[in-house]
Amino acid sequence: MIRARGIDRWWLSASLLVACVVAVPVAGVLASIGAETGGVWAHLASTRLPDYLANTLLLAAGVCVIAAVLGIPAAWLVTMYDFPGRRTLSWALLLPLAVPAYLAAYALTDLLQFSGPVQSFLRELTGWTAGDYWFPEIRSLPGAIVILGFSLYPYVFFGARAAFGEQSQGLLDASRTLGCGPVRTAMRVGLPVARPALIGSLALVMMECVADFGAVEHCAVDTLATGIYRTWLGLGSLDAAAQLSSVALTVVFVLLVAELLTRRKARFNRSTAKHIAPRRVRLSGTRGALATVFCIFPLTIGLLLPVGRFVYLSVLAGDARAGELFLPLIRNTLLLGIIAAAICVVLAICVTYASRLHRGRCGTVLREVCRSGYALPGPVIAIGLLSVLGWVDHRLNDAQSALLPGAPPLGLVLSGSIVAVLIGYQTRFLAIGVTTLQGAFDRAPAKMDDASRTLGAGSLRTLLSVHLPMMKLSILTAGMLVFVDVIKELPATLMLRPFNFDTLAVRVYQLASDERLPEASTGALAIIVLGLLPVVLLHRVLDPEPSDRRAI
Amino acid sequence: MLRPFAAFVLIALWLGQAATAVTAEQQPVVNVYSARHYDTDDELYKRFTEQTGIQVRVIEGKSDELLARLKREGEFSPADVLITVDAGRLHKAVEEGVFQPIESTDLEARVPATLRHPDGLWFGLSKRARVLAVSRERVDDSVTQLNYEDLTKPDWKGRVLVRSSSNIYNQSMVASMIATDGPEAAQAWCGALVENFARRPQGGDRDQIAAVAAGEGDVAIVNHYYYARMLTGTPQEQEAASKVRIIFPNQDERGTHVNISGAGVVRSAPNRENAVRFIEFLASEEAQKVFAGGNQEYPVVEDVSITSVLSELGPFRSDSVNATDLGVYNREAVMIMDRVGWR
Numbered sequence: 001m002i003r004a005r006g007i008d009r010w011w012l013s014a015s016l017l018v019a020c021v022v023a024v025p026v027a028g029v030l031a032s033i034g035a036e037t038g039g040v041w042a043h044l045a046s047t048r049l050p051d052y053l054a055n056t057l058l059l060a061a062g063v064c065v066i067a068a069v070l071g072i073p074a075a076w077l078v079t080m081y082d083f084p085g086r087r088t089l090s091w092a093l094l095l096p097l098a099v100p101a102y103l104a105a106y107a108l109t110d111l112l113q114f115s116g117p118v119q120s121f122l123r124e125l126t127g128w129t130a131g132d133y134w135f136p137e138i139r140s141l142p143g144a145i146v147i148l149g150f151s152l153y154p155y156v157f158f159g160a161r162a163a164f165g166e167q168s169q170g171l172l173d174a175s176r177t178l179g180c181g182p183v184r185t186a187m188r189v190g191l192p193v194a195r196p197a198l199i200g201s202l203a204l205v206m207m208e209c210v211a212d213f214g215a216v217e218h219c220a221v222d223t224l225a226t227g228i229y230r231t232w233l234g235l236g237s238l239d240a241a242a243q244l245s246s247v248a249l250t251v252v253f254v255l256l257v258a259e260l261l262t263r264r265k266a267r268f269n270r271s272t273a274k275h276i277a278p279r280r281v282r283l284s285g286t287r288g289a290l291a292t293v294f295c296i297f298p299l300t301i302g303l304l305l306p307v308g309r310f311v312y313l314s315v316l317a318g319d320a321r322a323g324e325l326f327l328p329l330i331r332n333t334l335l336l337g338i339i340a341a342a343i344c345v346v347l348a349i350c351v352t353y354a355s356r357l358h359r360g361r362c363g364t365v366l367r368e369v370c371r372s373g374y375a376l377p378g379p380v381i382a383i384g385l386l387s388v389l390g391w392v393d394h395r396l397n398d399a400q401s402a403l404l405p406g407a408p409p410l411g412l413v414l415s416g417s418i419v420a421v422l423i424g425y426q427t428r429f430l431a432i433g434v435t436t437l438q439g440a441f442d443r444a445p446a447k448m449d450d451a452s453r454t455l456g457a458g459s460l461r462t463l464l465s466v467h468l469p470m471m472k473l474s475i476l477t478a479g480m481l482v483f484v485d486v487i488k489e490l491p492a493t494l495m496l497r498p499f500n501f502d503t504l505a506v507r508v509y510q511l512a513s514d515e516r517l518p519e520a521s522t523g524a525l526a527i528i529v530l531g532l533l534p535v536v537l538l539h540r541v542l543d544p545e546p547s548d549r550r551a552i
Numbered sequence: 553m554l555r556p557f558a559a560f561v562l563i564a565l566w567l568g569q570a571a572t573a574v575t576a577e578q579q580p581v582v583n584v585y586s587a588r589h590y591d592t593d594d595e596l597y598k599r600f601t602e603q604t605g606i607q608v609r610v611i612e613g614k615s616d617e618l619l620a621r622l623k624r625e626g627e628f629s630p631a632d633v634l635i636t637v638d639a640g641r642l643h644k645a646v647e648e649g650v651f652q653p654i655e656s657t658d659l660e661a662r663v664p665a666t667l668r669h670p671d672g673l674w675f676g677l678s679k680r681a682r683v684l685a686v687s688r689e690r691v692d693d694s695v696t697q698l699n700y701e702d703l704t705k706p707d708w709k710g711r712v713l714v715r716s717s718s719n720i721y722n723q724s725m726v727a728s729m730i731a732t733d734g735p736e737a738a739q740a741w742c743g744a745l746v747e748n749f750a751r752r753p754q755g756g757d758r759d760q761i762a763a764v765a766a767g768e769g770d771v772a773i774v775n776h777y778y779y780a781r782m783l784t785g786t787p788q789e790q791e792a793a794s795k796v797r798i799i800f801p802n803q804d805e806r807g808t809h810v811n812i813s814g815a816g817v818v819r820s821a822p823n824r825e826n827a828v829r830f831i832e833f834l835a836s837e838e839a840q841k842v843f844a845g846g847n848q849e850y851p852v853v854e855d856v857s858i859t860s861v862l863s864e865l866g867p868f869r870s871d872s873v874n875a876t877d878l879g880v881y882n883r884e885a886v887m888i889m890d891r892v893g894w895r
Contacts, residue, residue, distance in 0.1 A: 040883075043887055043890065044890075047887075047890040047891055048890055109755075113755070113759070114751075114763060114766055114768045115759070115762040115763050115765065115766035115768065115792070119766075120766065123766075129767050130766075130767045130768050139752075139754040139755070140752075217718075219754075220716065220752055220753065220754035220755075220895065222895055226718065229718070230718045230886070232616065233614070233616045233718075233720075234717075234718060234723055234882070234883070234886035235883050235886050235887070236644070236882065236883050237883075238620070316786060317785075317786045321591060331566060379617065382617070383620055386620065386621055386624040386625075387624055390624040390625055390626065393628065394626065394627075394628065397628060409628060411628055411630065412625055412628050412629070412630065415624065415625065416625065416628075416630060494613050494614075494617070495613060495617045495620075495621065497611065498611075499583060499609040499610065499611055499630070500609050500610060500611075502612075506612070509589075510589040510612060511589075513589055514589055514590060515756040515757065515758040515759070515778065518786055
């Protein structure tokens with residue numbers, strides 16, 4: 001690979017700029033590490049902190065296991081085999097992405113708790129009362145792990161499917177020739193080659209677990225995220241809350257570094273652009289049926305069950321004001337989702353390309369900084385941003401009154417407008433864009449850059465005419481993932497939005513925090529449908545199968 | 553080719569409208585940061601606009617988040633009015649210098665002195681009581697009086713339901729105990745209550761009532777209006793509520809713990825006069841009726857008619873602990889609940 005020339009420093013500078021903007025809330029968190037908290041920290045350490053830490057780690061580990069166990073085999077099945085329903089399942093398995101974890105938690109706890117329909121039915125049937133029987137407690141750590149696992153596995157499925165789909169048939173054939181059966185081939189060849197993509201997706205899942213507030217709170221599990229909230233609101237100490245956030249950040253940094261170290265051992269760029277796609281083996285009879293059932297299972301728990309419950313509830317007693325309120329809510333939600341996704345894709349290209357051009361530490365460090373925001377709970381991001389943007393706004397007003405005395409004040413042009421929300425989303429979700437596009441860049445052989453540069457193209461032209469056309473799918477994917485995440489996002493939107501600017505998630509929050517789940521279900525369905533749309537619309541574009549790879 | 557393009561332009565225009573609608577406003581406005589989240593509030597705002605021509609612009613959120621935002625916005629904050637659902641948060645807003653005093657003979661005449669700030673920094677708008685919902689089936693009808701303190705006795709072991717201590721309603725309740733009985737007594741009460749829990753605290757107040765109805769426990773500590781609204785809710789909710797009756801605790805002594813929802817005018821309010829008119833409107837007979845009618849809260853203004861559901865619950869004696877104390881002892885309350893393992 002040709003080393004960076006002078007002009008390429010622009011990429012590094014741009015990356016630095018992005019990292020600075022995105023890291024504003026992160027810096028806000030780290031700034032309060034040394035602050036005196038009036039005994040709150042000591043109190044936390046002696047009472048709740050061990051619980052917070054243990055629950056967070058167990059949650060992240062458990063959810064990663066479930067996501068991997070569901071996502072990886074499903075991806076292997078839809079890539080390597082042909083069975084009834086495979087074509088539909090290969091994209092339908094992504095659909096649970098559209099269900100926000102907190103809504104899945106609402107629906108599943110509502111169904112499975114003691115006073116819910118399932119247990120009530122059991123009691124009616126058998127005449128049991130409380131204490132006569134054992135039923136798994138849905139509002140518990142295992143319950144939260146299951147709910148989050150089924151709602152986050154699509155990230156792993158997605159990464160794995162892309163990675164498996166690009167494996168060369170040659171490699172697999174070699175493995176089979178050497179006497180490995182299909183399972184051993186998957187373990188010895190499929191998984192290791194797909195490792196970077198898998199670890200990247202698992203890192204996303206893990207960060208999502210650390211940052212999740214709504215689902216764990218609903219499942220009555222105390223993690224660092226709920227602890228941060230309680231420390232801020234209940235104990236009234238923003239500094240101690242920020243210090244808890246830095247504990248969360250530390251956990252995430254350690255895991256991100258571990259990911260980097262596992263990557264360092266091997267370069268995963270493909271050596272050649274030419275690859276023979278794997279042929280699919282047809283599974284028939286029982287084995288085909290088993291494969292179908294295995295793939296439908298996560299879809300049932302992650303999508304059909306919550307959606308079914310919400311449909312039932314909204315028919316029973318939906319949001320009476322849906323007709324009057326929803327059009328502007330949908331409009332605002334779409335507006336935020338589209339703009340944020342577009343910005344995110346551009347920034348992510350910038351950051352990942354810079355780290356490709358600069359094989360040194362700088363680019364990589366900046367890239368990882370951009371990813372760390374994903375692990376911060378929304379309210380922490382919001383507070384950090386308001387502090388900094390508020391300060392900038394005040395300086396802007398000072399400057400204006402010095403230059404144009406007597407003019408009406410500018411007001412809060414940044415912190416009081418949609419700008420604040422959009423920056424907040426970048427901090428939170430840039431990780432998704434970066435992870436997706438990093439995967440795409442990793443798969444592009446370094447030789448291609450060299451060839452393009454040897455022919456006299458600069459770094460920008462190489463990006464525009466070599467990389468971007470090859471990465472179209474990944475770019476669309478990144479945009480879609482961010483869009484779906486933005487329309488699901490609640491806490492940062494709630495704290496940063498301007499006047500009379502509600503979204504669907506805010507409406508659901510208003511009803512749900514008033515404990516009116518049946519009424520909230522209409523809004524919940526609207527969020528899910530909006531999130532399903534891009535996944536369904538793009539499934540043809542995202543379909544990794546060119547037409548010459550039909551099953552044989 | 554043309555049709556998708558036209559569709560794209562139309563969608564873009566429609567979305568663009570949302571962005572401009574936020575900024576372009578010339579008519580008189582009042583900007584409200586509200587921690588209330590009830591649909592009946594929208595009805596109130598609409599009526600206010602009809603009567604005065606003043607448009608109400610709202611950001612809803614949690615009290616502390618709104619306070620944090622106000623503080624960071626400083627002198628340029630667009631907010632005129634801050635509404636909270638908890639007296640402790642009103643106190644916190646006062647401490648942080650968020651409110652400015654207002655003089656309104658109307659408000660002083662209508663809102664009782666115990667439910668407003670002595671200098672007119674904030675005014676209470678509605679009251680909510682933290683009551684006991686007991687099972688009709690498993691708690692004998694002869695039990696008509698219970699104190700919060702009774703729930704820590706051995707005969708209630710494994711029968712008490714309450715939500716997490718992260719919730720402000722529980723924090724204020726324990727803060728009121730610290731204010732009357734001191735921190736040691738409050739901690740002893742919390743510790744003994746945890747021993748009597750029927751299950752790990754989980755869910756909201758409605759969930760506690762549903763759990764009593766389903767038999768997971770026999771008594772729940774809840775805000776009164778959740779019960780009142782379940783009585784008029786979905787068939788399942790009505791059925792659950794019918795298996796439960798309400799006892800106002802501590803009637804023979806300090807009274808039932810009561811919290812208020814209240815509002816004040818923000819120090820930097822750009823539309824101060826509109827803000828005062830807005831709060832005066834919220835204390836008017838018409839608005840007070842909406843608080844009670846739509847949301848089953850108790851009006852602060854005396855002689856405002858209440859709903860039949862509320863009047864069936866009957867009159868009760870409320871704890872007269874100073875609203876400010878709920879804010880003062882909030883942190884200590886949370887620390888106590890941390891120590892005794894009330895999650």
